[in-house]
Amino acid sequence: MAKSTADDEELRRACESAIEGKENIVLSIRVAESRGIWDKSSKVGRHMAKPRVLALSTSSKGQTTEALLRVLKHSTGGVLEPAKLYKLKHLTKIEVMNNDPSGCTFMLGFYNLRSQSVVPPQWTMRNIDDRNRLLLSILNVCKDVIGRLPKVIGIDVVEMALWAKENTPTVTQITTHRSLPDGPIPATVTENDLKVNVEKELVSQVEEEDIEALLGTGSDVMGIGEAEAFSERMKRELLALEAANVHAILESEILIEEVLQGLEAATYCVEDMEEWLGIFNVKLRHMREDIASIETRNNKLEMQSVNNKALIEELDKLLECLRVPTEYAASLTGGSFDEANMLQNIEACEWLTNVLRGLEVPNLDPSYANMRAVKEKKTELEKLKSTFVQRATEFLKNYFSSLVDFMISDKSYFSQRGQLKRPDHADLRYKCRTYARLLQHLKSLDKNCLAPLRKAYCSSLNLLLRREACEFANELRASTKASKSPAVWLEGSTGSNQNVNSSDTSTVSEAYAKMLTIFIPLLVDESSFFAHFMCFEVPALVPPGGVSNGSKSRSYGDDNDDDDLGIVDIDDDGRSSAELEALNASLEELLDGIQEDFYAVVDWAYKMDPLRCISMHGITKKYLSGQKDDAAGFVRLLLDDLESRISMQFNRFVDEACHQIERNDRNVRQTGVLSYIPRFATLATRMEQYIQGQSRDLVDQSYSKFVSIMFVTLEKIAQSDPKNADVVLLENYAAFQNSLYDLANVVPTLAKFYHQASEAYEQACTRYISAIIYYQFERLFAFNQKIEDLLYTIPLEEIPFQLGLSKMDLRKILRSSLYSVDKSITTMYKKLQKQLTSDELLPSLWDKCKKEFLDKYESFVQLVAKIYPNESILSVSEMKGYFT
Template structure:
């Protein structure tokens, strides 16, 4: 018998090395194979059900007076080294179940503390029954000795276990390699005997034995006497059975004679049956041969009949109806014949599809007749596609040429003509179904047709836009406004030309109202008519911007051609982006060039009144926001370009006006309010009137540029003569605030510049007033400044003893500065009035001047009271009364 892995010393030492540091002692280690039961989570045989090599090790750990027992599962790492994988506590072992398989070497261990009871516990498979019994006996003994209880044992007879233990007691106590020394297993002979006698007899069996013994109501002194009695009774029963058999000997002989005669009859019958069996076998072979011949004949008949039916179907599929062949090869394309042409196309499409492998049995695909018929149908298709494409190209061109040649169709002098394409679309719809079939027959033929349609209709649209724009400008009456809005030569009091130019922006709005919906409709009709697989550009029944398109049939969906997609199997989602790119390229050909007429209207309006760019910008933004969802790509780009052109023209106007402002600084000497400040207020008022929709940003940017240039120019002009710089600044900043007071209350951008001007005005006032005060009372406030400077370094008591700051110096200074103070104050007023051109500012400036002088004098009085307490000067109250009386 092969050596058990439980006796492998190297394996035991590898296990001890794997759990080194856990203070546990290996009791037994044995190699097993781990597998997963078929009732696991997945229910499928996969990677989890394959047997994996593992080592089961029983270990114990002493903890005080108690000993803990563990079952360790160790696996082999990639390097072949054992490493711990699982750890089970034997106190939770609730069941030991031996699997009912032919080998009997597979068992499961059930633990009552597993988290997921729905997962099948692993199955452990041993090399032989001896290894299985050895491991299980060791587990049961450890449970009994350490835990004091046994788990439930299922699928294994405890009596067989006991007998095996008794027979293999000597093999349980094993030794490892001689050089390692004797290693005695924990399962000794005494342990096995105890286990067999005490533990391997169940409670039920013990009760049955007691009941059996209870039937014998005799006095038994000892077990040997009872055993002798049972032996005697057994011998008596065997002797009685032998006697009964000997008494029945005559009957047995009679039975044997009958059996012999029956055997002879059976042998004779077996010989006869063998003869009949040979004859029947020959007969059966003959019958089978006949049946095979009959079956082959019947199968051949059935096959011939089915072949004839299939050939009839194939011939019917290969037949070309004469009426369809006539329509495809030489039929006309007039409106009356379109129904026959469409029917021929439908038949041809179906016939071609019918000869393809998915719809035709693959075995027929290589038949010569099928190949020839497919080639014939391809020729029919090519001929029809070529004829139809040539007709449609000529038809589109002739249709547009006829409309262009009729001058009454376009706008004329004195009459604006709204473009009407209802008749054009009606005539095109006649061939919409034909285009659908051409696409299903040959997608490549649509490219030239689309180009021909775009070229023809582009001529018509550009002619309509040009005539409409020319007549629109000719019929609009508006006098040209002066563009020199902020010219320096224009006086501030000169009235600005306020001619009403609203007709200009109305003309531009009318141009958009007529043509933008028309271009959107044309884009949508073209996409549907020319079989582009893209989402609808215009929702049924209307337009995204809410404007009337001018078409007579606008209430109905003009782009609904009344047809359904023929090729329902096309992958629209896969080639949608490609189709959209192709559509945009075609729309560029369809509508390109029409933008020039829109640009001409914008440039014309700019020349009449540049401020109308604001209104046109708002109108364009409104259309642009309305076209986001449903406009064709070209129409949106057109609106974007118009918005950019309007912004560029308005920026040009702003730059020219700013240039006019900057020219003011070149004048040699300027006094009073500069001319561009009141004119800017008039300009801003008119700009606010022209704002529509979302043009606020455009106007705010212009305000920012205007005011920035105005303030920079003002500062430069003021610095040309520093003597009068503050007067120029305060007068102009005051004029800016007065002229923009109302607008600043409602326009946040102007309010920001209003506050900036207010701060600059206050700073200029303060500088000018301080200059006037210091000019009249220079000695007074210089004396005060000297005192303030010395107070940082010396005490107030020492200041009167400094040079130039004695009491005598104070009296001299007061006599020269405050004798005739009323005349000095009057001189301040006259100086304030002297260079001021805006007399309306005088009262507020004089009040500021008196307040500033009084504040400075009050500070001087406080210094004198602190430094020269014995000296007397005019009080602040007296000075305030004097200023009030002036």
Template sequence: MAKSSADDLELRRACEAAIEGTSQKVVLSIRVAKSRGVWGKTGKIGKGQMAKPRVLAISTKEKAQQTKAFLHVLKYSNGGVLEPAKLYKLKHLSKVEVLTNDPSGCTFMLGFDNLRSQSVAPPQWTMRNIDDRNRLLLYILNICKDVLGRLPKVVGIDVVEMALWAKENTPVAPKKRNIEDGPTTEADVVSESDMKVTVEKELVSQAEEEDMEALLGVYVMGIGEAEAFSERLKRELHALEAANVHAILESEPLVDEVLQGLEAASVCVDDMDEWLGIFNVKLRHMREDIESIETRNNQLEMQSVNNKALIEELDKLLERLRIPSEFAACLTGGSFDEARMLQNIEACEWLTGALRGLEPPILDPSFANIRAVRDKKTELDKLKTTFVRRASEFLRNYFASLVDFMISDKSYFSQRGQLKRPDHADLRFKCRTYARLLQHLKSLDKNCLGPLRKAYCSSLNLLLRREAREFANELRASTKASRNPTVWLEGSTGSNQNVNNADTSTVSEAYAKMLTIFIPLLVDESSFFSHFMCFGVSALAQPGSPANGNKSNEDDLGIMDIDDNDDSNNNNNKSISELGALNESLRDLLDGIQEDFYAVVDWAYKIDPLRCISMHGITERYISGQKADAAGYVRLLLDALEERITAQFTRFVDEACHQIERNERNVRQMGVLSYIPRFATLATRMEQYIQGQSRDLVDQAYIKFIGVMFATLDKIAQTDPKYADIILLENYAAFQNSLYDLANVVPTLAKFYHQASESYEQACTRHISVIIYYQFERLFQFARRIEDLMYTITPEEIPFQLGLSKMDLRKVVKSSLSGVDKHIGAMYKKLQKNLTSEELLPSLWDKCKKEFLDKYESFAQLVAKIYPSETIPSVTEMRDLLATM
């Protein structure tokens, strides 16, 4: 047998060198081949997987009177040196499995219970032979038993077989060596320690082995006794059988008696069998007769039950088909007076129930083709048609008569000197009497409601328009307000300012009163109409809501929906389908009333166009209050009023802009244009009129006004370029002064205020530059020529250029700076001469002196750089001189 790698001392030393520094001692090292298998499906060794050489080393470590065991996996590096690859603690070893798909039995797997990924197949280890495999596994099991006190699960190999192998391969090592045998080598010691397997470390102890041998001996001895016992039993069986035969022969007379008794019983049984056959035939015939009788009896009983049920159903059907005489008389010729309405409602309810009772599923579909049912249904349809026609004709006449009565009585309307709030309480009270009737008419024939709705809308429209017209006429007649002209921004001056300051608040108050009276009225009429005329629209503002002025629940007609079987989805579908019809009816109900509102708006515009701002805010508040209202036409009316007010105000803005543009047609204009301060007055008053959300309307007007003002100012300034900057700076300054307070609170004006400020600064800079150059043109022209040449030549060469010599400098300085105080005084006079706004002179003169000083300082720096030997008045002297001016 080849020497095992477990005896290779060089291999053990290499393993110890690989784990040096771990304080562990290698007790066994052996070469193996590593391959990777698949869980549950391991391939054949050497096929499909590449085997890799590895060394398995078992090491121990003593720590705190406790021994720890480790399994090292070492691999060969590129230089052939062993290096650690894996480290396992043997305390986590849970399974040792010898693979059955390897015929040689040299391949096994070690399972550890602390591996992170159990989905990866553990490596397979293949030994050179069975002896190496047994040696390694036996060593591992012994260490587990000694160190850990337990054994892992062993699969694929018999533990007894392992113990027998250990016993056979345990070398008998001498306990003592004679001194003459020579010194003991390290190899000998290692070999003894490796090969020694003591009885205590065997898997099966000596005591257990003796018990097993004793049991086997007993088992063999038991087999011999069983054969003897079997022979004895056979002999006893033969003896018993012989005794039984003898006893039977002795009891022969008894047997004869039993046989005779059996023969007599057999004759009786045959007779009984014959009688039973006869009785069976008779019973079968009797059974058939009974079944026939029961069948006939069941049929008669079923027929009786069916006849009884049929009679009951026919009685119920006859009860349904009976028309009470009092209901028939009421439906065909009864009166619709208020005192008779209770009988009419009861008749309608009976008719509705009767018609519904003849329709599936209330009536069994099998009854639908019965002639009596068809005839009765036709009769009921005729009753329904007659009643619907009579009721519709009565209601149309009734609505017209109610409205005609109210229109003929002038006390219902506003009169001269007296504003009358429309009151429809009596009208609605009388209409509510027939609300339940309309519900039943809708249930009987939905098509009849269309003409009734048109008749109601046509009649009530006359009343509403008459009320609005009389109220609007008296409202305008009773409102006292001074008329303000629309000429706000034209150039002429006069008494218009005083007129513009007149109080016209009564105009907007009158418009607000018109809306306060009629908008809730129209909303209530729309809501009442929707309920009264049975529109299935659930989005109407509930009576008593803020939109309806917190009134009492006067639109609640006190009735339930007759179609109680409709579920919520059906109601929603009906609501959507009838919303369009409701809006059309509301248009018929309220159409034309907007003209009276327009008349109030136009009247207010003629008195004071700026009151459009107040009316716009009032209208917006009512629009926001009607957002939750389904009185669609009222919302459209408010939107139309807002558009009308916006159009009128836009008209005023356009006319005022036209008045501004007429200023540019004048031949010559100086000083502050007239529309600048007038616009400040206009803006102040517009801010006073803003109510609600009218801010956007006013801001758009500001943008248009100021845009035209600035454009017109530029055109006027361009007519005379000589005085253009003076006109611009004076007017932009006046614009800022007049709008200073408003610009602090109005963002739109603040934007234009900053724009005017920038334009003012630009105009001042241009005008001051013209004045300075007019007095000191030669001086600053000389400086400009020097600056231009400095881009192309050096400063030292400039004095040698034509016209820029030192002599030329002296001439320029003498002509410009001799008597400089006179030049500065002339500059002041010229600035004062063309300026019409005296309050602007101090600030302009300060700007002029500062600008001149800056330019002179630049000139002095150039002279000091180009002509260092020349002397001119210093900047300080010039500053002191300007301070005294």
């Protein structure tokens, strides 16, 4: 018999290497895998068998052990690699295929396979011993590790047990070598490692001896030699035993009757007991009904007692609500609103508000609301409320007016000659805060009473703010020392080197900045105070104790602390558009008219120095960007109007300056650099000094207007004198570039116009130089142009035979044009020198003229050499010598 592959140590080591030694190999054996069925000729019908290796292994994870069945296949290099993995805990059956006559083919059934429609693989062993050895190992592992056995079909378990006993290996210990980092060391493999467990067999030792004795007796004594005959005899004996058992049962009939009689007597006793229990149950039911009736009466009495007590408490509370305390009634109907009595008035308001709220249906039981006493008391409380609201409204109106009248009558509150006075509303707000909580209670009692109060406060305070702004603006202008700058900047009559505005007008913009620094925070704070003081449901416009953006100082100390008002800011979700609209309308009434004093400062600053509009525009933009979108709407509108007015004034200055530039083209003739070119450079330098890192929009727009008008006017002046047009253009464009070179490096807008002037300068130079050259050498280059034109239509060798292009014509042209070429070049230079008014441009223009002429002449010489090869002509190097 051939050696089984289960004893192949090399195969076992290959399996351990394939699974990287993570599991303990119980058994490894070679098999053939197929999915077809065996036909009568014992051939695979559908698929060819594939060689595989089955490895039975165990894996320990903590305290649990898992049994695995691995399928390994040979890779291209002949090395084993894992192909499939089955868990034995999912194994349900082991079926030996009956259609394989050899009995070596079996199938393993797993219940967790994804597709049960696919035929499971069939495994074919080399011989019956290998099959039994593998199946026995699987059963042993299932019994030891899982604790249960799969169903075995097509093979006798007894036969398996007998085979196991006969084939128990005698070698209980073998030595293998396992590779470790320090080299191979011997490792002992015990009988358990061979995975053929004989001690834990499927049939016990006693059962096995009984079976052997029975088989021996049947074979020797009974003379039975075949299993089938033995099975038949056993069946007959079984039938005989069953018949004997039935007979024994029939013989015990007397005993059965005695048992039945005893059961019948017990039944009678049970029936009597059931009757007695029914009687007791009826009596107990009657008792339960009596007890329930007594409990119900007790519960009703207890509930009635509790309800009477609660009713008395509720009536006491209602009577307490309906009673008007004498001290509160006196304060509400005729009490004084002096500061000393305000605490008592506030307490009376709180009591009245709470009582009226308590008598409303959500807070009061609807059944109480229809009571006559409640209705009469509500009518009485409404009269108290209307009386108190009317008295408080009249008092506050007069109070606001008297406060403002007192401040206006005292001149020390306002700016005076030689002294700028910062508006101080600390005392005014302190006195108003005394009645802040009163206003809140008035709003709770009657929202409609706030409208006349807000109007009275706005009317009174508006007079104070306008007076403060007017006095401050007048004194600010009077105390500012600055000489007036002339409005004429770019007029042609002004000398180009004259400094138009040598005086320092920085105090003008400083005065405007001081106006904003003092009044913008004041107006924002006033808006915030008004919104909270008059109980508008909007968030704080200025953070408590904070300063509005863009301000340098506060107009008062910690007077804007809204905590003193007792007002809590609400969230944005609670702010309604109607409240915000009403607030903006009141703020417009509060601050209306104050903008005229700001406009007066802007107009005064424009008259002193129009360019100061640039600084003022930047200052306004800074303050405008510092305001919140929803804060002090009128202040934001005021800053917007100031920005628009400053832009309008500056645009007016730009328009006037542009008009001065346009007046230059009315002269009959102008030569040299126009006066507004250097004047614009001076103006641009001054404007850049006023920007000082602020927004460039206003200045860049003015640059675009200025330069556009300058270039248009220059083109008109040049067209009025066609003879010297290019000279005028190139001189003025060059002057524009020279005067703005430094600024163009740092100002992108001027850099764009600088490049535009550079292109126009190059074009004018090209036209002017061409005119100079053609004036002296017109016949020479006209002859050259005529030849170039004909080359497009006729061959090169036919050119000398054309009319006017013969060799004789060429000699005449050369004689007339190059006879006194040195004098002609001198004439060109003198003409260029005579027409230019700027000596600085002469060297560069002469270099361009020389280069242009030599390029044209070199082209002419090359063309003559091709068409008239035997004609002598002045060389290019000789021509260069004349220019040198």
